[in-house]
Amino acid sequence: MSQESENVSRRTTLRLLTGAVTAAAVTTATPVTGPAPQARATPRHSRVDELLARLTIDEKLGLLHGAKDPENRGQAGYVPGVPRLGIPPLRLADGPAGVRLRTARATALPAPVMLASTFDPALAREYGRVIGHEGRALGQDVLLSPMVNLIRTPYAGRNFETFSEDPLLSADIVAEEIRGIQGEGLIATVKHFALNNQETDRTSVDVRIGEQALYETELRGFEAAVAAGAGAVMGAYNKVDGLHACENPALLTGILRERWGFDGWVMSDWDATHSAAPALTAGLDMEMPAGRWFGEPLRRAVRDGAVPEATVDRAVRRILTIMERFGLLDGTAPARPARDAQAGARVAYRVAVAGATLLRNAHRDGNATLPLAGPAARSLAVIGPTGALPFVGGGGSAHVVPDRAVSPLDALAARAGQGARVTYALGEDLYGKPLPATSPGARFERQSVGAGETWAYDGTLTVDEPDEWTLLVHYSGERPRVLLDGRELFPRRDAMAELFDGFGLAATAPDGLKVRRTTLALTAGRHALHVTAKGGAKGQVFRLRRITAATRAADVAEAVRTARAAHSVVLFAYEDAIEGRDRTTLALPGRQEALIDAVTVANPRTTVVLNTSSAVTMPWLERTGAVLQMYYPGQEGAAATAAVLFGDTDPGGRLTQTFPLSDSRHPTAGDPRRYPGADGVAEYTEGVRTGYRWYDAEGVEPLFPFGHGLSYTTFAYAGLVVTPARGGGLTASFTVRNTGTRTGVTVPQLYVGPSPDVTLDQAPLVLAGYRRLELRPGQIRRVTVPLAPRTLSCWDPARRAWVLGTGTRTVRLGASARDLRLTVRARVLAL
Numbered sequence: 001m002s003q004e005s006e007n008v009s010r011r012t013t014l015r016l017l018t019g020a021v022t023a024a025a026v027t028t029a030t031p032v033t034g035p036a037p038q039a040r041a042t043p044r045h046s047r048v049d050e051l052l053a054r055l056t057i058d059e060k061l062g063l064l065h066g067a068k069d070p071e072n073r074g075q076a077g078y079v080p081g082v083p084r085l086g087i088p089p090l091r092l093a094d095g096p097a098g099v100r101l102r103t104a105r106a107t108a109l110p111a112p113v114m115l116a117s118t119f120d121p122a123l124a125r126e127y128g129r130v131i132g133h134e135g136r137a138l139g140q141d142v143l144l145s146p147m148v149n150l151i152r153t154p155y156a157g158r159n160f161e162t163f164s165e166d167p168l169l170s171a172d173i174v175a176e177e178i179r180g181i182q183g184e185g186l187i188a189t190v191k192h193f194a195l196n197n198q199e200t201d202r203t204s205v206d207v208r209i210g211e212q213a214l215y216e217t218e219l220r221g222f223e224a225a226v227a228a229g230a231g232a233v234m235g236a237y238n239k240v241d242g243l244h245a246c247e248n249p250a251l252l253t254g255i256l257r258e259r260w261g262f263d264g265w266v267m268s269d270w271d272a273t274h275s276a277a278p279a280l281t282a283g284l285d286m287e288m289p290a291g292r293w294f295g296e297p298l299r300r301a302v303r304d305g306a307v308p309e310a311t312v313d314r315a316v317r318r319i320l321t322i323m324e325r326f327g328l329l330d331g332t333a334p335a336r337p338a339r340d341a342q343a344g345a346r347v348a349y350r351v352a353v354a355g356a357t358l359l360r361n362a363h364r365d366g367n368a369t370l371p372l373a374g375p376a377a378r379s380l381a382v383i384g385p386t387g388a389l390p391f392v393g394g395g396g397s398a399h400v401v402p403d404r405a406v407s408p409l410d411a412l413a414a415r416a417g418q419g420a421r422v423t424y425a426l427g428e429d430l431y432g433k434p435l436p437a438t439s440p441g442a443r444f445e446r447q448s449v450g451a452g453e454t455w456a457y458d459g460t461l462t463v464d465e466p467d468e469w470t471l472l473v474h475y476s477g478e479r480p481r482v483l484l485d486g487r488e489l490f491p492r493r494d495a496m497a498e499l500f501d502g503f504g505l506a507a508t509a510p511d512g513l514k515v516r517r518t519t520l521a522l523t524a525g526r527h528a529l530h531v532t533a534k535g536g537a538k539g540q541v542f543r544l545r546r547i548t549a550a551t552r553a554a555d556v557a558e559a560v561r562t563a564r565a566a567h568s569v570v571l572f573a574y575e576d577a578i579e580g581r582d583r584t585t586l587a588l589p590g591r592q593e594a595l596i597d598a599v600t601v602a603n604p605r606t607t608v609v610l611n612t613s614s615a616v617t618m619p620w621l622e623r624t625g626a627v628l629q630m631y632y633p634g635q636e637g638a639a640a641t642a643a644v645l646f647g648d649t650d651p652g653g654r655l656t657q658t659f660p661l662s663d664s665r666h667p668t669a670g671d672p673r674r675y676p677g678a679d680g681v682a683e684y685t686e687g688v689r690t691g692y693r694w695y696d697a698e699g700v701e702p703l704f705p706f707g708h709g710l711s712y713t714t715f716a717y718a719g720l721v722v723t724p725a726r727g728g729g730l731t732a733s734f735t736v737r738n739t740g741t742r743t744g745v746t747v748p749q750l751y752v753g754p755s756p757d758v759t760l761d762q763a764p765l766v767l768a769g770y771r772r773l774e775l776r777p778g779q780i781r782r783v784t785v786p787l788a789p790r791t792l793s794c795w796d797p798a799r800r801a802w803v804l805g806t807g808t809r810t811v812r813l814g815a816s817a818r819d820l821r822l823t824v825r826a827r828v829l830a831l
């Protein structure tokens, strides 16, 4: 793009998002004055001013980009300070599910999507506190979290790292988590600003979204994060309206600074900076992780007068302002605490239990499948690879090295206790079996190569009958070269692909060796096999493995036998999403669907526990006894799973996203321009109808609706009264009664219909309030839930303001977006 057209494009974008009236929406409703632009002037900090006056230009520039940490503590980022002036360095660590250091253990909390499933902002604060405390204890200053991008498509690889498809729930959770993190003295970074809702082409996709939808959906969580005081914002990789998010003035200045009054600093996502002067001018303050643009190029731009030093000062001031606020400039920051692993584990457990979402619980012969009791608790088969292997967290920058993690099998056996029979079968093989004993045999089962040595094999692999083989290499150090009939099986790919290939459950064997796999059709007979492995500096260990039709059939047959021999079955199914890649199907990976089919036929008292990132399709659903969604449940996930399965606690979670029936019936299906984008552009043509709003508007049946989740007890909702509240909102009150025989959790949800006075786009129903409650059998509680004016408002691009949706509106109370039990009409009054 020429400089001139680039400038035009920048100007157009800026106008679209921040400025001039572009369309006239006919409306009689009242503009809301509420949280409009906060023209908060940057407060003057004498200490910051004094430092700015003393810093040299080189010192200032040194604060605006990352560098290598001389102490290498294993975190993602480092910014050197200026020791001469007492400005300390900043250490910046991921991430969303706990503090991620490559060199140290930390509490691996349940994935953020599981936190949001609790519908409990108070618990989000505790989750944040654990991370804040540990981050400080582990020598960090800035946390690269939370992520609050909306779940827009079920395929997105990072859906586990974020919260929900609903803006209100996301906003509530992110705000409390940030208060928790920062209350412990760690600076929080809300990310990825904005519209990083997919991983496909994440560094280049150009997102086009209407202004109304932008404000009402994706931005709400970010706005709440800023209002909660987040010290930093991370700019996204993608483009928005033709400009990379990290050099997009409409986002970084128009919305963030001018409208929301953000006074912290904006850092780029890792390698998401694309220019020096334009990015800094647009509002990017810090390039991470290095200084490709904000190093020498920015120095030149300042020297040549392309960037005024005042613009550099502005960025430095924003960073120092937050450092000062956190006591990092004058030594008033509290002393770094010691880690409290026990406290972290307790919160990890509570969140996993509270977010456990029971999707189905069928009755057979008058008994519910769950909780496991009586014979079901005494004779149990555990099936599936993640039954024996704890699935702690998702892959990528959110992966935490856990303090500990036991397997569900061990947790279930411990809970079942003496006298119970708990058996196990693999069912689905992730890591392969040794090569056939005959040729080439066990020599590949564990081969060690000494440091500096090279090991080579030239022989044959004998295949008995034509079959599809998955060949796997497990290795430490450099990946061995394996050639079969002259074809390289595990070639090195580009750095990015190698990075992503290394993420996820299937990429690491239980003993820590790296794993790569390739699947190919092999004819019967002898195949030339050539292997070379280099010991490198430290020596190397590797093995070659295989999965064939025969080994698969044997694994399924064993699972079926094990299932038949037990009273009940708990089958662990997984899907290991990773950062950097979207899924290509909503089906469970591998042959897990066939495994579930075979096991449920053998034993219908089968509970499927899902360790998945997001929605999966369930063609097998009706054949199961129960389905428990545990997402990535963190280091205490096994104990939490056992507690829920045995009914020691009620499954407290509710879906924060709609689960679709199929790959073709969800908001991003059927139109590549909508997802994953065509010609580099993704058009959010669903507008304000994200998530459940789309299903309602289109009349599409979901597999499980937003807000769904079962309890082991039953609840009645009654007496819904909704009255106008001061300031343009509504107040809903109603009575909840536990009508069952166990203590349990319910999450009554209030959905509001469109305003008759607004002609802007409106969804059929939006979530306007909710309350998580735990009640004893027979206990009754009267609950009051405020429905905020913001949720009752639309963003009017013509007025550049929120417009309150006045008039008579439908308010519905229910246990999910599709289980609406009580309906009243209420008047929203003009201000």
Ligand code: BGC
Residues within 6 Å of the ligand: 076, 094, 095, 144, 191, 269, 270, 397
């Ligand atoms: C991710 C960020 C993360 C950063 C540092 C990027 O690839 O998108 O979320 O904070 O890496 O690890």
